[in-house]
Amino acid sequence: MDEYIVELEKISKSFPGVKALDQVSFTLKSGEVLGLLGENGAGKSTLMKILSGVYTKDEGTMKILGKKVSHLSPVTAQRMGIATINQELHLCDHLTVAQNIFLGRELIAKGILSDKDMNAEARKILEKFEIEINPETLVGDLSVSKQQLVEIARALSIHAKILIMDEPTSALTSKEINNLFAIIKRLKAQGCGIVYISHRLEELQHIVDRVMILRDGKQITSMDFAATTLSEIISYMVGREITEKYPRVKEKVGKKIFEVKNLNAGRMVRDINLSLYEGEILGIAGLMGAGRTETTRAIFGADPKESGQIFIEGEEVKIQRPLDAIKAGLVLVPEDRAKNGLCTALSVRENIALPNLDIIASQWGVVNPKKENEIVEESVQNFDIKMAGVEARADSLSGGNQQKVIVSKWLARNSKVVMFDEPTRGIDVASKVEIYEIMNDLKRQGIGVLFVSSELPEILGISDRILVMADGKITKELDVKDATQDVILTSATKFEKKID
Amino acid sequence: MENKKKQGKLKRILAKRGMGQVITVTIGLVALVIVFALLNPYFLTGRNISNLLRQIAPTLLTGIGQSYVLITGNIDLSIGSVVGMSCMTSATLMTKGVNPWVAVIITYLACLLIGLLNGKLISKAKLPAFIATLGTMTIARGIAQIVNNNYNTDSIGEAAEGFMNFFYYGKTLGLFNTIWITIVIWLVFNFLLSRTRTGRHLYAVGSNMHAAHLSGVNISSTVTKAYLVSAFCSATVGLITTATSGMGTMDAGNGYELYAVAASVIGGVSTLGGQGILLGTVIGASVWGVLQNGLQFAGAPVAIRNIVIGVIVIITVLLDLVVRQNKKVGTGKVGTGKTTSIGLKHKA
Numbered sequence: 001m002d003e004y005i006v007e008l009e010k011i012s013k014s015f016p017g018v019k020a021l022d023q024v025s026f027t028l029k030s031g032e033v034l035g036l037l038g039e040n041g042a043g044k045s046t047l048m049k050i051l052s053g054v055y056t057k058d059e060g061t062m063k064i065l066g067k068k069v070s071h072l073s074p075v076t077a078q079r080m081g082i083a084t085i086n087q088e089l090h091l092c093d094h095l096t097v098a099q100n101i102f103l104g105r106e107l108i109a110k111g112i113l114s115d116k117d118m119n120a121e122a123r124k125i126l127e128k129f130e131i132e133i134n135p136e137t138l139v140g141d142l143s144v145s146k147q148q149l150v151e152i153a154r155a156l157s158i159h160a161k162i163l164i165m166d167e168p169t170s171a172l173t174s175k176e177i178n179n180l181f182a183i184i185k186r187l188k189a190q191g192c193g194i195v196y197i198s199h200r201l202e203e204l205q206h207i208v209d210r211v212m213i214l215r216d217g218k219q220i221t222s223m224d225f226a227a228t229t230l231s232e233i234i235s236y237m238v239g240r241e242i243t244e245k246y247p248r249v250k251e252k253v254g255k256k257i258f259e260v261k262n263l264n265a266g267r268m269v270r271d272i273n274l275s276l277y278e279g280e281i282l283g284i285a286g287l288m289g290a291g292r293t294e295t296t297r298a299i300f301g302a303d304p305k306e307s308g309q310i311f312i313e314g315e316e317v318k319i320q321r322p323l324d325a326i327k328a329g330l331v332l333v334p335e336d337r338a339k340n341g342l343c344t345a346l347s348v349r350e351n352i353a354l355p356n357l358d359i360i361a362s363q364w365g366v367v368n369p370k371k372e373n374e375i376v377e378e379s380v381q382n383f384d385i386k387m388a389g390v391e392a393r394a395d396s397l398s399g400g401n402q403q404k405v406i407v408s409k410w411l412a413r414n415s416k417v418v419m420f421d422e423p424t425r426g427i428d429v430a431s432k433v434e435i436y437e438i439m440n441d442l443k444r445q446g447i448g449v450l451f452v453s454s455e456l457p458e459i460l461g462i463s464d465r466i467l468v469m470a471d472g473k474i475t476k477e478l479d480v481k482d483a484t485q486d487v488i489l490t491s492a493t494k495f496e497k498k499i500d
Numbered sequence: 501m502e503n504k505k506k507q508g509k510l511k512r513i514l515a516k517r518g519m520g521q522v523i524t525v526t527i528g529l530v531a532l533v534i535v536f537a538l539l540n541p542y543f544l545t546g547r548n549i550s551n552l553l554r555q556i557a558p559t560l561l562t563g564i565g566q567s568y569v570l571i572t573g574n575i576d577l578s579i580g581s582v583v584g585m586s587c588m589t590s591a592t593l594m595t596k597g598v599n600p601w602v603a604v605i606i607t608y609l610a611c612l613l614i615g616l617l618n619g620k621l622i623s624k625a626k627l628p629a630f631i632a633t634l635g636t637m638t639i640a641r642g643i644a645q646i647v648n649n650n651y652n653t654d655s656i657g658e659a660a661e662g663f664m665n666f667f668y669y670g671k672t673l674g675l676f677n678t679i680w681i682t683i684v685i686w687l688v689f690n691f692l693l694s695r696t697r698t699g700r701h702l703y704a705v706g707s708n709m710h711a712a713h714l715s716g717v718n719i720s721s722t723v724t725k726a727y728l729v730s731a732f733c734s735a736t737v738g739l740i741t742t743a744t745s746g747m748g749t750m751d752a753g754n755g756y757e758l759y760a761v762a763a764s765v766i767g768g769v770s771t772l773g774g775q776g777i778l779l780g781t782v783i784g785a786s787v788w789g790v791l792q793n794g795l796q797f798a799g800a801p802v803a804i805r806n807i808v809i810g811v812i813v814i815i816t817v818l819l820d821l822v823v824r825q826n827k828k829v830g831t832g833k834v835g836t837g838k839t840t841s842i843g844l845k846h847k848a
Contacts, residue, residue, distance in 0.1 A: 367699075
């Protein structure tokens with residue numbers, strides 16, 4: 001099967017102030033998986049939104065399944081067999097799995113909505129692709145990884161000929177990822193063409209036939225995956241050589257700066273004990289659902305706990321809420337940037353100032369604008385934050401820069417321990433390295449660094465010591481020199497009797 | 501060099517977030533004033549302007565309170581009832597011989613209690629703001645009725661003359677006292693909102709409660725403060741009402757909460773929270789007041805007035821949405837994962 005099912009030629013698209021795509025040409029063959037790569041802001045999403053009818057192109061021609069297309073809307077695109085699996089899940093929490101799958105094209109029997117038919121059809125699709133979900137469950141009750149599978153099932157049920165997958169594995173367990181790859185292989189055999197967008201470059205080798213790389217809205221190159229290497233791909237994406245993917249620094253390990261004893265907070269945080277020393281980075285590995293985020297939140301005081309003692313520099317600190325932790329110098333860079341880390345509609349300046357208002361304002365609470373500017377400017381300089389000025393909305397920054405804003409706001413005060421939860425998720429390669437350098441810098445200064453990540457290469461690349469969590473407990477503690485992906489994965493899958 | 505400095509400062513003021521809508525609406529306000537002046541020259545006389553300003557006062561004051569609450573991402577439906585409660589409480593006490601100023605203090609305390617109740621119900625008991633303030637709205641109105649055994653009060657009498665002059669009839673330096681009171685209250689609350697830590701916390705909570713929480717902000721105390729401010733403003737308007745009519749009426753303030761929303765929204769305060777400045781509320785309240793007053797002098801019958809006002813409010817807000825929509829497209833929004841609705845715990 002070698003015909004072209006998608007041919008986009010010289011596509012350009014501009015938004016006020018920014019040229020998102022500049023004469024980009026794109027082809028997709030039936031039965032092929034194309035990896036669409038590029039840093040955040042390179043134009044991948046924009047290009048795919050034009051293909052799926054969400055945006056209209058300014059210039060260029062489109063041919064889909066051999067037919068020239070001048071106007072495309074989401075509805076007509078869907079009818080032509082183009083389906084998208086989004087990074088931000090577009091599901092309705094209060095409807096069931098089946099209802100979500102058939103949203104917009106509900107099945108009717110004798111003039112009335114037929115949940116019976118929809119449940120049966122949904123069950124068929126889920127079973128066909130070996131997705132273990134009950135179609136009558138409310139989507140809101142499912143874990144994020146299962147929700148992503150529902151989104152995939154929805155695209156599959158449309159019998160799409162062109163499937164666009166945007167970061168489809170970000171929330172999946174490795175078993176589910178393998179299943180997804182099996183699904184993709186079946187679709188390939190059926191003649192489906194798939195566009196695969198992912199920052200997890202190590203995954204590409206399992207699934208991708210060809211790659212196309214965008215940078216700054218322009219098409220850089222397109223080639224067979226077998227004919228290239230990961231480092232070549234990265235250098236095309238970034239435009240320069242990245243020699244050290246995981247910059248590691250060696251520091252002398254000093255005294256104990258942070259200790260957690262007997263932490264219990266519900267089912268996801270059970271009997272947690274850990275210590276952190278000066279000059280080391282403690283990585284916390286595990287699968288989604290292991291309780292790592294819950295643990296950091298419990299330590300930080302964001303969620304209530306049943307028991308637990310926290311010691312900073314040997315002294316016990318009573319933490320009932322985030323403010324207590326912050327005052328003691330213990331801070332958290334949380335997991336979901338847009339949801340928990342930033343006030344997205346407020347400016348960069350206001351975000352950096354927010355937890356530091358006690359320093360910036362007088363005892364009567366009046367904010368000192370001069371002091372505020374000082375702190376904000378310093379933070380921006382220290383972290384080299386790229387943005388359209390400090391008054392820019394926080395959500396107008398790229399993922400990497402947003403993360404830097406969050407880190408910088410904590411480092412404007414004398415923080416002693418910084419906890420990072422999935423700090424490089426959804427961030428491009430170059431910014432990831434910047435974040436690693438920041439963590440190394442903290443390590444050098446003797447500030448405690450604890451970092452939660454689901455990306456094993458990252459954990460192995462940056463941590464000095466590693467804790468593995470599964471099902472709410474710590475299942476293994478080891479030095480990085482004794483750690484391999486296998487050892488970690490084994491400890492990460494030590495579940496007790498599964499309560500589903 | 502002097503000029504450049506002045507230009508820089510002006511530019512900074514204009515670039516302040518929220519000013520865009522304020523400027524659009526101010527232009528609209530000026531246009532309205534010109535139109536009404538042309539329709540009826542009496543509109544621009546010193547006497548009418550003076551009255552107009554005094555008429556705007558209640559809308560502006562309740563607007564300030566509602567703006568505070570809207571900025572935190574909530575709403576206060578109890579405003580009108582608290583006005584009524586304040587009016588009846590102060591008037592009843594005064595007719596029973598209580599010293600007017602003591603009555604004023606007691607009235608403020610009682611209304612602040614409603615504000616406290618609102619704050620705690622919403623932030624601690626986690627009731628949706630709409631429901632909680634709907635409840636306190638009915639309670640406050642009920643109190644307004646019970647306080648004088650379900651009757652409007654008698655005249656508050658000559659002993660209250662000082663009180664009536666202070667809040668409504670008197671003039672200082674040529675301007676009605678009511679206007680001065682409004683100016684002072686506006687200055688205080690504007691300072692609080694724009695230049696203090698509490699103000700920042702209010703915007704943060706309305707913008708993203710989760711992020712604010714993880715930045716150490718006390719959500720409960722911040723939200724409660726917003727409702728206390730609102731209750732204070734409503735209480736003040738109630739006292740002005742008592743002073744105006746010289747008695748207490750049980751249905752005083754009916755519907756004020758919605759006019760307060762209108763004034764805020766016209767002025768650029770978003771009902772979604774985290775946005776808007778009190779300068780906008782001033783313009784919003786003025787637009788509202790000018791519309792009411794101007795249409796009256798243009799001879800429009802009451803029914804037409806209401807329709808015209810409603811249409812103009814919708815157009816103003818639509819215009820702002822369109823302008824803001826065009827600015828937003830093109831700012832790269834980075835998706836990091838799904839957005840769950842508030843209340844759903846993070847699922848592993």
